[in-house]
Amino acid sequence: MRIVIAGGHGQIALRLERLLAARGDEAAGIIRHAEQSDDLRAVGAEPVLLDLESASLDEVAQSLRGADAAVFAAGAGPNSGAARKETVDKAAAVLFADAAVRAGVRRHVVVSAMGADPAHEGDDVFDVYLRAKGEADAYISGLDALDWTILRPGRLTDDPGTGLVRLEARTGRGEIPREDVAAVIAELVESPATAGLNLELISGPDKVAVAVKSVAGN
Numbered sequence: 001m002r003i004v005i006a007g008g009h010g011q012i013a014l015r016l017e018r019l020l021a022a023r024g025d026e027a028a029g030i031i032r033h034a035e036q037s038d039d040l041r042a043v044g045a046e047p048v049l050l051d052l053e054s055a056s057l058d059e060v061a062q063s064l065r066g067a068d069a070a071v072f073a074a075g076a077g078p079n080s081g082a083a084r085k086e087t088v089d090k091a092a093a094v095l096f097a098d099a100a101v102r103a104g105v106r107r108h109v110v111v112s113a114m115g116a117d118p119a120h121e122g123d124d125v126f127d128v129y130l131r132a133k134g135e136a137d138a139y140i141s142g143l144d145a146l147d148w149t150i151l152r153p154g155r156l157t158d159d160p161g162t163g164l165v166r167l168e169a170r171t172g173r174g175e176i177p178r179e180d181v182a183a184v185i186a187e188l189v190e191s192p193a194t195a196g197l198n199l200e201l202i203s204g205p206d207k208v209a210v211a212v213k214s215v216a217g218n
Contacts, residue, residue: 002026003189004067006052006096007074009036015182017045030063052092060099069107069189070100082128089129093136101145108146109188112137114154114200147195149188153181154202166204167211174202187212
């Protein structure tokens with residue numbers, strides 16, 4: 001499979017790219033800065049230089065042509081202001097989804113956030129973030145041309161992955177190592193039976209493959 005990942009230099013994305021390359025898939029990561037290219041090559045991924053905040057729909061679609069799946073793992077980051085929550089966490093997610101439709105890439109996995117909700121109230125930056133994520137999720141879930149899955153991890157940690165997770169429509173709050181989030185995404189891109197699902201993810205009792213098969217009804 002060829003999988004194109006938006007936010008290709010992010011902490012989850014680099015872990016995902018390493019996993020995909022190790023199993024023989026072709027991973028391509030979209031990055032904003034050329035100096036990040038070597039980090040992607042080091043984990044076995046192809047760097048694709050493109051700024052999702054300024055790129056056109058056609059430019060993003062071109063980066064997706066020939067892919068079997070797309071993963072949106074981009075984010076403005078915890079130190080960004082409210083404006084970039086709108087331009088990255090919302091607008092770039094919408095653009096990437098529209099580009100996948102134009103490029104004919106049906107399988108689409110979105111890394112969202114627990115608590116994302118277009119009706120979330122509040123004026124703090126984190127409130128804006130949850131609202132932007134929720135609005136993007138709502139838009140993407142309305143695209144019939146995509147086999148989308150929206151993944152909402154709990155609080156992310158840099159602890160070593162355990163390979164044990166809880167993946168359900170509602171898990172409640174909890175933590176999850178980024179390494180385990182990447183492992184779940186790697187399974188999801190190969191599990192089209194999870195299309196149309198909004199899933200929450202925290203550490204738990206189930207092996208990753210078992211958890212994904214369970215929510216897929218297999």
